[in-house]
Amino acid sequence: MVHPALESLLILQDRHAKLLNLEAQLKAVPRDIALVEQKIAAEKGAIEAARTEVRDLETKKKGIEVEIGSTADKLGKYRTQQSLVRKNDEFQALGHQIVTTEAEIGALEERELEVMYAIDEAKKRFVAAEATLKTNIAGHEARIRLLRERDTNLAAEVKTAQADTAAARQPVAEPALRLYDRVSARNMPAVVPIRGGKCGGCHLKVSSEIESASRGKGEPNGALPTCDQCGRIVYWDY
Numbered sequence: 594m595v596h597p598a599l600e601s602l603l604i605l606q607d608r609h610a611k612l613l614n615l616e617a618q619l620k621a622v623p624r625d626i627a628l629v630e631q632k633i634a635a636e637k638g639a640i641e642a643a644r645t646e647v648r649d650l651e652t653k654k655k656g657i658e659v660e661i662g663s664t665a666d667k668l669g670k671y672r673t674q675q676s677l678v679r680k681n682d683e684f685q686a687l688g689h690q691i692v693t694t695e696a697e698i699g700a701l702e703e704r705e706l707e708v709m710y711a712i713d714e715a716k717k718r719f720v721a722a723e724a725t726l727k728t729n730i731a732g733h734e735a736r737i738r739l740l741r742e743r744d745t746n747l748a749a750e751v752k753t754a755q756a757d758t759a760a761a762r763q764p765v766a767e768p769a770l771r772l773y774d775r776v777s778a779r780n781m782p783a784v785v786p787i788r789g790g791k792c793g794g795c796h797l798k799v800s801s802e803i804e805s806a807s808r809g810k811g812e813p814n815g816a817l818p819t820c821d822q823c824g825r826i827v828y829w830d831y
């Protein structure tokens with residue numbers, strides 16, 4: 594015959610396992626919400642980064658334009674001076690200045706083109722980042738709403754499961770309850786069948802003493818048999 598405490602212990606374990614499962618699900622909800630919020634933040638961050646990049650590049654472009662303007666002024670002055678000088682060496686010296694300044698302007702214009710190209714690319718990134726957020730935001734928000742509902746529902750289910758578990762403890766005798774609490778704090782399930790001589794928890798072979806105790810060959814009201822290896826409460830199945 595099976596141990597008299599076994600039936601009520603199995604009912605307790607069933608409710609306790611359900612409670613633990615619900616508690617684990619409830620615990621996971623804030624983390625899941627945080628993950629979605631991180632995604633939103635990352636998508637907003639990509640938009641902000643592209644916006645800043647465009648702004649910085651436009652500032653750079655303006656700087657180059659100012660430089661082109663002042664270099665062009667300088668070039669104009671050299672040309673005026675050149676038209677006024679009479680001496681050949683002065684004329685040639687100014688001619689050299691003019692060539693150098695023209696090259697400077699050419700280099701600046703090339704840099705400006707590069708910056709303009711970079712602005713185009715950054716604007717594309719900005720538009721793409723905005724589109725990504727726009728596409729995803731409704732889904733992100735719906736997911737967060739769902740998770741918050743889940744949080745509320747799970748909290749209620751945990752309360753019910755706590756009450757069910759507490760009620761299931763009532764019929765269990767004190768020594769069996771103490772043993773169950775000790776074992777279940779380490780290992781769930783705490784009450785497992787022996788099948789083919791092996792513990793259903795750790796799957797190792799139990800001693801013949803434990804197996805015969807689990808078959809009710811010992812004291813009918815004695816201590817519950819436990820696995821030699823993992824300490825779980827065992828009962829004989831086949």
Ligand SMILES: [Zn+2]
Nearest residue numbers: 792795820823
């Ligand atoms: Zn075991």
